[in-house]
Amino acid sequence: xxxxxxxxxxxxxxxxxxxxxxxxxxxxxxxxxxxxxxxxxxxxxxxxxxxxxxxxxxxxxxxxxxxxxxxxxxxxxxxxxxxxxxxxxxxxxxxxxxxxxxxxxxxxxxxxxxxxxxxxxxxxxxxxxxxxxxxxxxxxxxxxxxxxxxxxxxxxxxxxxxxxxxxxxxxxxxxxxxxxxxxxxxxxxxxxxxxxxxxxxxxxxxxxxxxxxxxxxxxxxxxxxxxxxxxxxxxxxxxxxxxxxxxxx
Amino acid sequence: xxxxxxxxxxxxxxxxxxxxxxxxxxxxxxxxxxxxxxxxxxxxxxxxxxxxxxxxxxxxxxxxxxxxxxxxxxxxxxxxxxxxxxxxxxxxxxxxxxxxxxxxxxxxxxxxxxxxxxxxxxxxxxxxxxxxxxxxxxxxxxxxxxxxxxxxxxxxxxxxxxxxxxxxxxxxxxxxxxxxxxxxxxxxxxxxxxxxxxxxxxxxxxxxxxxxxxxxxxxxxxxxxxxxxxxxxxxxxxxxxxxxxxxxxxxxxxxxxxxxxxxxxxxxxxxxxxxxxxxxxxxxxxxxxxxxxxxxxxxxxxxxxxxxxxxxxxxxxxxxxxxxxxx
Numbered sequence: 265x266x267x268x269x270x271x272x273x274x275x276x277x278x279x280x281x282x283x284x285x286x287x288x289x290x291x292x293x294x295x296x297x298x299x300x301x302x303x304x305x306x307x308x309x310x311x312x313x314x315x316x317x318x319x320x321x322x323x324x325x326x327x328x329x330x331x332x333x334x335x336x337x338x339x340x341x342x343x344x345x346x347x348x349x350x351x352x353x354x355x356x357x358x359x360x361x362x363x364x365x366x367x368x369x370x371x372x373x374x375x376x377x378x379x380x381x382x383x384x385x386x387x388x389x390x391x392x393x394x395x396x397x398x399x400x401x402x403x404x405x406x407x408x409x410x411x412x413x414x415x416x417x418x419x420x421x422x423x424x425x426x427x428x429x430x431x432x433x434x435x436x437x438x439x440x441x442x443x444x445x446x447x448x449x450x451x452x453x454x455x456x457x458x459x460x461x462x463x464x465x466x467x468x469x470x471x472x473x474x475x476x477x478x479x480x481x482x483x484x485x486x487x488x489x490x491x492x493x494x495x496x497x498x499x500x501x502x503x504x505x506x507x508x509x510x511x512x513x
Numbered sequence: 514x515x516x517x518x519x520x521x522x523x524x525x526x527x528x529x530x531x532x533x534x535x536x537x538x539x540x541x542x543x544x545x546x547x548x549x550x551x552x553x554x555x556x557x558x559x560x561x562x563x564x565x566x567x568x569x570x571x572x573x574x575x576x577x578x579x580x581x582x583x584x585x586x587x588x589x590x591x592x593x594x595x596x597x598x599x600x601x602x603x604x605x606x607x608x609x610x611x612x613x614x615x616x617x618x619x620x621x622x623x624x625x626x627x628x629x630x631x632x633x634x635x636x637x638x639x640x641x642x643x644x645x646x647x648x649x650x651x652x653x654x655x656x657x658x659x660x661x662x663x664x665x666x667x668x669x670x671x672x673x674x675x676x677x678x679x680x681x682x683x684x685x686x687x688x689x690x691x692x693x694x695x696x697x698x699x700x701x702x703x704x705x706x707x708x709x710x711x712x713x714x715x716x717x718x719x720x721x722x723x724x725x726x727x728x729x730x731x732x733x734x735x736x737x738x739x740x741x742x743x744x745x746x747x748x749x750x751x752x753x754x755x756x757x758x759x760x761x762x763x764x765x766x767x768x769x770x771x772x773x774x775x776x777x778x779x780x781x782x783x784x785x786x787x788x789x790x791x792x793x794x795x796x797x798x799x800x801x802x803x804x805x806x807x808x809x810x811x812x813x814x815x816x817x818x819x820x821x822x823x824x825x826x827x828x829x830x831x832x833x834x835x836x837x838x839x840x
Contacts, residue, residue, distance in 0.1 A: 316726070342728035354723040356716040367716050370709050371727025376734065382707040389709070429727060 267330070268293050269463055270315070270346070270433050275324030277310055277487075284310040285321070286487045292433055292463045297455065299466045299474045302484035303507075308467045309351070311484065312437050315465070316348050317341045329432060342371065347431030347462070351438040353418040355410050361421055362406040365393035368428030396427040400454070416447040423454070433463050440470040452476055475499075483507070517833040521786045528692055528789070536685050544684040545756070550789075550796045551691045552752045557776040557788030558698055559745030564774070565783030566706060567738035568718030572770045573629065573645030576652050577743040579765035580625055581618040581750020583656065586668040586760035588614055593671060611676040611690070614751050622747020623740050630739035634732055646767055653765040667761025674755055681755070691752055695789075698745055703785055705741075714738050746773070775813070779820055781827030790828050 268291035277285035284307045292298050302308055313319035315326055317338035325334045333341055342348070355364050366383055369392035370376055383389060397403045400420040405413065413421065419439060426434060439455070440448045452473045455464060459479075468474050474481065475495050482492040485507045491498060498504055528551065535543035556578050563569040591598045591607025598605040608614060633644045657665050673681045681687045705711045717724045717731035724731045754760045763769065772795070780791025795813070802809035824831040 318722075318725075337730075338725040339728050339730045342726050348726045350722070350726075354720050354726070356719040356723065358719060359712075359715065363712060364716075367712060367724070368727045370713055371724075371729050374728065376709050376713040376729050377737075378709045379705050379711075380708060382704075383709040383712040384707070386709065425723070425727065 268327075269329055270435075270465060271327040272311075272315065272321075273325045273327065275311075275314055275321040275326065277307075277314060277319060278322045284487050285314065287324070288484070288487070288489055289324075290465075290482050290489065290492070292465050294463055295459060296479040297459050297464045297466055297477045299468055299478035299481045300484055301468065301471075301474055301481060306484045307487040308484055309437070310487075312348075312435060312467060315435055316346065342429065342431075343374065345429070345432035347426035347429045347434045349422045349426050349434070349436045349439055351441055351467075353415075353422050355418060355421060355425070357409075357411040359410055360407055361397065361402055361410055361413065361417075362393060364410055364421055365397050365406070365424055365428055366390065368396065368425040369393045372429045392428050396424040397421075399427060400424040415442050416444065419443060419447070419451065423451070431462055433465065434458070435465045437467050438469060439466070440468055440473050443470075448473060514834045515832060517784075517786075517829065520829065520833055524786050524789050524793070525696075527793075528695075532685060532688050532692075541684050544688055546796060546800060548684065548688045548691055548756055550792045551688070551695050552749050552756060553773075553776060553796065554789040554792035555691070555695045555698060555752065556746045556749035557773050557780070557791060558695070558702060559742050559747075559749060560773045561742075561777055561783065561788050562702060562705070562745065563735075563739050563742035564777060565787065566711060566714050566718065567735050567742070569634075569735060569739060569742075570642050570774070571633075571645040571739070571742075572642045572767065572774070573633075573647075573649035574743070574746050574773050575649050575765050575767065575769035576625060576629065576645075577622040577746040578750035578753065578769055578773070579652055579656065579760075579762070580622045581747035581752075582754035582760040582764040583662070583750075584618040584621055584747070585614050585674065585751040585754040586670060587662060588617065589670040589674055590662065590668050609672070609674045611674045611681065611755070614674055614755075615748055618747045618751035619744045622750070623744040625747075626740045626743025627736070629743075630736045634735055634739070646770070649765060649767050649770055653762055653767070656762040656765055663761070665762060667759055667763075670754070670758045670760075673758055687756070691756075694748065694752070698748075699785060699789075706785070710734070710737070775817060777827070778817065779827055781829030784827065784829040787827055787829050794828065 270292040272288055272290050274287045274289050275285060276287060288311060300308055314321050317336060325332055328344055328346060366389050369389040397406055400423050402417060402420050402424060405417060439451060448470060455477055478495055480492060480494060481498045483490050483498060483504050490507060491501050491504050532544045532547050560574045563571055588607045589609055592609045598607055629648050633641055636644055662668050675681055676690060679686045713724060713729055714734045717734045721731040750764060776791035776795050777787055779794050781787030798809060798813055802812050820827060
């Protein structure tokens with residue numbers, strides 16, 4: 265197996281006496297989808313926050329493309345090539361779909377300090393944004409105000425913004441959240457192809473999607489990884505069944 | 514409902530037509546009144562960049578207005594008393610030249626905005642409002658006790674500062690300068706709103722976490738917006754002092770900061786011509802209702818209340834409808 269792109273090394277996070285994350289070591293390898301599952305309150309969001317930089321681990325390290333990024337800020341991690349989507353759509357709701365995508369392209373260009381020419385008239389930004397919208401199938405809606413989009417379309421836009429960054433790895437926090445069966449299936453198909461471009465660390469509650477997509481699954485319970493393995497291994501694992509799937513072994 | 518561009522054009526036309534009419538009708542006081550409108554609009558246009566686009570509710574913009582005013586006051590005071598402003602490490606003389614005063618006011622206000630911004634932007638929401646208010650009060654009480662420049666009584670400048678080729682003591686000529694500067698600032702603002710920086714700043718106001726995850730630093734975007742905003746309000750302060758030929762600590766008062774916010778809310782937060790319409794309404798009320806009763810602020814409060822309750826986009830929003838996404 266090739267070298268991991270993204271790796272956490274025994275990270276712990278304490279909030280006072282609460283250990284939200286204990287000795288979590290996971291890695292993400294090229295070409296794979298690594299799913300993190302776990303019941304509510306298992307510490308998935310805390311883990312994502314530490315990987316993406318909004319929380320700093322109490323101990324342990326986070327590595328990305330071979331460098332230690334434990335003390336690197338969120339924006340700098342994004343510039344290194346970590347693309348993130350949020351559980352609850354984090355979009356500029358007053359702006360158009362295109363503007364949101366252009367924002368991503370602008371971040372990727374690294375040159376926001378331009379004050380004269382309109383951003384939407386910039387050919388490079390525009391092309392990058394439109395091709396990302398094209399890929400998620402939102403080109404038709406690009407002039408719509410983001411607030412007027414359906415929930416599913418917002419989820420698609422969320423992915424499109426991450427695409428504009430052409431990241432080296434994706435971290436997706438419940439991309440299927442709130443999607444209907446149809447939308448969920450479309451997005452599953454899309455992520456399936458996306459993994460060849462950049463590996464995906466996928467936090468997801470939709471088990472159908474997880475079992476369909478994941479190359480590996482890690483199960484997080486009370487801040488600990490209790491098992492990591494292939495879909496079949498996880499399905500068979502008695503501790504997982506007990507802790508998470510809620511069945512008697 | 515009318516098109517926002519048409520409304521902006523009408524407002525601009527009004528700013529040109531009214532003083533020309535006043536000139537023809539020999540009503541110099543009306544020209545002074547419209548000059549006041551234009552200068553307040555300029556100050557509020559500065560605040561609108563921070564507040565409207567950047568979402569930074571600064572209750573301390575009087576700092577920059579006052580710095581502009583005192584830059585003019587101090588420079589002109591030394592020029593009229595023929596004393597140098599500083600002798601060490603360099604000799605700095607006072608000046609009566611408007612362009613020099615403007616540039617100094619812009620630079621000093623920008624510097625102050627940079628320092629205040631770096632310290633205040635660590636906070637947000639109500640704490641940001643309070644910390645900017647605190648800076649405003651610091652400057653206010655400092656100038657009150659700054660006896661070298663008049664302390665509480667302020668400074669009078671006997672002759673309005675000069676601009677090459679113009680006689681600034683003629684009201685219409687001074688007005689022309691002010692309205693010219695307002696046009697330049699509004700034009701630059703309209704470019705800025707649609708520029709990459711404006712797009713990013715606009716998103717940073719709405720959702721900073723998104724801006725961060727695309728690799729941009731929302732703090733830096735907001736800091737620059739705050740600096741630009743302070744610089745513009747500083748320029749307005751220098752003009753305001755020149756209009757009155759007088760500066761006093763009142764320019765630093767929190768009521769001044771509050772008035773600028775009120776202007777923007779009346780006109781329309783984040784709307785290009787919001788500050789202009791706000792200033793027109795404000796000065797008109799101040800002039801007419803102020804003539805009827807000293808307590809005219811009651812009516813201003815009532816109008817503000819109505820706007821906040823029923824017309825969140827201010828008067829510009831009321832007249833032109835909701836702003837469409839910039840396409």
